[in-house]
Amino acid sequence: MLARRIIPCLDVRDGKVVKGVKFRNHEIIGDIVPLAEKYAEMGADELVFYDITASSDSRVVDKAWVSRIAEQIDIPFCVAGGIKTVEDARIILEMGADKISINSPALANPQLITELNERFGQQCVVVGIDSYYNKEHNQYEVYQFTGDEKRTQKTSWTTFDWIKKVQEMGAGEIVLNCMNQDGVRQGYDIEQLKLAREVCNVPLIASGGAGAIEHFTDVFKLADVDGALAASVFHKAVIAMDELKQTLINEKVEIRPC
Amino acid sequence: MNVVIIDTSCANLSSLKFGVERLGYKVAVTDNAEQIKNADKVFLPGVGAAGAAMRIIKEKGIPEIVQGLQQPVLGICLGMQLMTEHSAEGNVDCLGLIPGNVRPIKADGLRLPHMGWNTLTEIKDSPLFEGISQQDYFYFVHSLCVAPSEYTLATCDYGQTFSASIHHKNFYGVQFHPERSGKSGARVIQNFLEMKA
Numbered sequence: 001m002l003a004r005r006i007i008p009c010l011d012v013r014d015g016k017v018v019k020g021v022k023f024r025n026h027e028i029i030g031d032i033v034p035l036a037e038k039y040a041e042m043g044a045d046e047l048v049f050y051d052i053t054a055s056s057d058s059r060v061v062d063k064a065w066v067s068r069i070a071e072q073i074d075i076p077f078c079v080a081g082g083i084k085t086v087e088d089a090r091i092i093l094e095m096g097a098d099k100i101s102i103n104s105p106a107l108a109n110p111q112l113i114t115e116l117n118e119r120f121g122q123q124c125v126v127v128g129i130d131s132y133y134n135k136e137h138n139q140y141e142v143y144q145f146t147g148d149e150k151r152t153q154k155t156s157w158t159t160f161d162w163i164k165k166v167q168e169m170g171a172g173e174i175v176l177n178c179m180n181q182d183g184v185r186q187g188y189d190i191e192q193l194k195l196a197r198e199v200c201n202v203p204l205i206a207s208g209g210a211g212a213i214e215h216f217t218d219v220f221k222l223a224d225v226d227g228a229l230a231a232s233v234f235h236k237a238v239i240a241m242d243e244l245k246q247t248l249i250n251e252k253v254e255i256r257p258c
Numbered sequence: 259m260n261v262v263i264i265d266t267s268c269a270n271l272s273s274l275k276f277g278v279e280r281l282g283y284k285v286a287v288t289d290n291a292e293q294i295k296n297a298d299k300v301f302l303p304g305v306g307a308a309g310a311a312m313r314i315i316k317e318k319g320i321p322e323i324v325q326g327l328q329q330p331v332l333g334i335c336l337g338m339q340l341m342t343e344h345s346a347e348g349n350v351d352c353l354g355l356i357p358g359n360v361r362p363i364k365a366d367g368l369r370l371p372h373m374g375w376n377t378l379t380e381i382k383d384s385p386l387f388e389g390i391s392q393q394d395y396f397y398f399v400h401s402l403c404v405a406p407s408e409y410t411l412a413t414c415d416y417g418q419t420f421s422a423s424i425h426h427k428n429f430y431g432v433q434f435h436p437e438r439s440g441k442s443g444a445r446v447i448q449n450f451l452e453m454k455a
Binding site: 002004005040045067072075076093094095096119120122172173201202204226227 | 270271272273276277279280305306307310336368369370371372373374375376377395397398399400401415416435437438439440441443444
């Protein structure tokens, strides 16, 4: 049976892995390649590298680290950040990334999703969505340029309309970052993910809020997501991968053992 | 040993190259006919859409080269699909190396693409799958598949049963990505490289 995926996420800034709380106040965690190797060996099913400065700085970032990762690890990985064109994507994929993830550039130009799909295939095209629950309006809203708090801005999209739109345009997978939960380790936003699942027919990855093993059990069992992404619980060794996976297996969640 | 990855101008060339190199083998990525013909083992990688991929490899004259090969050839993912006779993706004739056709997965309501780690349901006795069991997971990413047939070496289930691996004469194909399937994938690559011609 197809296994649910555990996906450590490494935020990259200036060639180092960093971690912020609610997308802010980043601290350096370590070098990219040794961390990637460590997670692959621990039993991670996939890795995501977010170049968090790239989109908001509107600069071309040195991505030489992509091929260094591809050389070392034998599990799939996805690169996000600053990919604005088919050519940007081609370079990253040629360096050995399995997928590319676009977020702000997709909002600026939804046609980019279709172009990437046609050139590289649907399976390569991940769309990241930064979603914020607006209590006042009681709705989920899509944000862009979340890598830089000065430039972070609300878009005109509501989250579920955008999820439908990106699928129409040819996205192969959606990563839903629930911003209210990000970095606070209080659990995934199950309610929002359940609603997203209803309108999402491609693989859906939960992101934001993992703090304990039961949060993973909940998100797989209650929100039926295909993968769960987390950062700080792995970086800070709050959760051990083998214990997480064994617990999920005991809970009858389909998981690839470590 | 002389190992060649055919340069199909697709995106996953370097990850496959690194996967072979991690096992201690030297490998050349090339579309040069002589170099491919002289190799002991040949990989045919592929990612993307069948129609576009067939167009690109035809421009390079690769079909004729591959069709003439006598040594073991391993097609990976789209590379495996291109080894069959026809793909519904772009309604395109493929290389005709292994009987069969490529059709959309009937996922029976499950999400597509079939993306992630899955196990093999039936595994035939073959040098390619030596040391591999139904407990081993492999990384799959695809929306189309080849139905099981007498040419199937291993099956996988996702809504329907499909060929995770096919084989005819010196041509082998795997639907999953062994270069991204951890230790079990590395074992399959090693099995292929150690296989007697």
